[in-house]
Amino acid sequence: MFKNALIIGLGGGIGSIARYFCQKYFYEAHPHPFPFGTFIVNIFGCFLIGIFYGLSEKGNLLSPEWRIFLTTGICGGFTTFSTFAYENIALLRTSDYLYFGLYAAGSVALGIFAAFCGIALLKLL
Secondary structure: OHHHHHHHHHHHHHHHHHHHHHHHHHHHHOOOOOOHHHHHHHHHHHHHHHHHHHHHHOOOOOOHHHHHHHHHHHHHHHOOHHHHHHHHHHHHHOOOHHHHHHHHHHHHHHHHHHHHHHHHHHHHO
């Protein structure tokens, strides 16, 4: 159990650092009230977790340790649903209802679709 916690912690650190740099890039390159950085990170993270779970389902392509490192660790650190919740509240507080609706619904719908695509892609290989 302690070994798994270390594996997850290492992956989470890597995912969090990757998220920081991705969000920083988008916020600086495209300043806008809509939180594009978090939106794109969430969708891409959902796609990655679909890939990783797809690899797990293909048999022995990922050991249990690699699966938790990649999914719970890296994807867990990379995706940002706690930030997502905060940014939705911020959009509501500033009465940006259109952006709130687009952000909340788009993140959920496209995230589920991206995870599906990741799994489907691996099934084709």
